[in-house]
Amino acid sequence: MAIEGADLVKAAAFLGAGISMGLGAIGPGVGEGMVAAKACEAIGRNPKEAGLLTRTMLVGQAVSESTGIYSLVIALLLLFVV
């Protein structure tokens, strides 16, 4: 069975897309979990500020999410563009 160059390039792009999104999801997942854990602690200590703390948590998580979105973009570029 002969494997052609174009086929090999496509295979590499598929593998790259999977690894990019897979590994890229680890960091944001763990990081956002830490934020949520500390937000729970903060609300436990000072329940009156729950609204402010929720907002802070969400903004922090959104920033942490950005690397996951970069991975998604690269994965989709590898799948559909290159």
Added chain:
Amino acid sequence: MDMNILTAMKIAAFAGGGFAMGMGAIGAAIGEGYTAARANLAVSRNPKISGDIFKNMLVGQAVAESASIFALVIAILLLFLEMPSGGYIQAASLLGAGLCMGLGALGSGIGSGFPAAETCMGIARQPMVSARLTTNMLIGSAVCQTPAILSMVVSLLLLFMQFENIPFQPGWGAVIGAGLSTGLAAIGSGYGGGLAAGASCEGVARNPNTAGNVTTTMLVGQAVAQTASIFGLLVSFILIFKSFPETRALSPAIALLSAGLCMGFGGIGPGIGNGQAAQGAVRWVARNVHHATDLMRIMLVGQAVSQSTAIYAMVVSLVLIFVV
């Protein structure tokens, strides 16, 4: 050297069996060691009730051990079972079964150590509630074991399904990808579920009056942490049960393998993150039970955001399976 189907199957079965037991031994051993370490500390704090602590240590370690017993079962099946010869695809699926169980036992083994360890410490602090602590530990660590059980289900499917109608060329990627998807995703959920369960045992010991709220928060948090491994299971089932057209090209097989890798790795982070969020919430429900509802709400919001990357990974996996 003549290489026939039987030789290929033997190579795959032995490599898979070794991987399953080797990786499967890591998690449970770490979890049990952590339990024993905390049990020693607990006995030194309160030597009068060493018998009770010792008993709970052993029960907790036995639950943590079950993950590696699943791996042992799969490894022995791979070594000694007479497999029906179904072609090279069957060999690939044996390797996938070994990968799945070996990786899948890691997180549950470590995770189950946390509730057992905190139960030992809790009994030293509050000997009166030892029965409540044992119950809480058993519930928590049973939930921790579910990712390992999901991995065993996928391993057994890969061992006993007949794949003879499926062409080898894209099929090998599908069966190995199916093993990797559930196996890797189970690491995060098992570990994360353990964090939540450990915090709940600590919380019950700190303030036994809050036990009901603490156990409820733990179960909700653990359930959300399990979703990552359920996404992995979903992708595995699609890869196992969908039929793929035969092809001469390499790229369709790599796409299926990559779909499994993507969902598997993608499930690790959200599983751990959801567990951390649940740990924080459970810990503070025990300290400030009047605001249990607020804590539950912020835990669920935080977990939902943390879950989003697992959903991205699932989207990319499904694109790899169905679109390209």
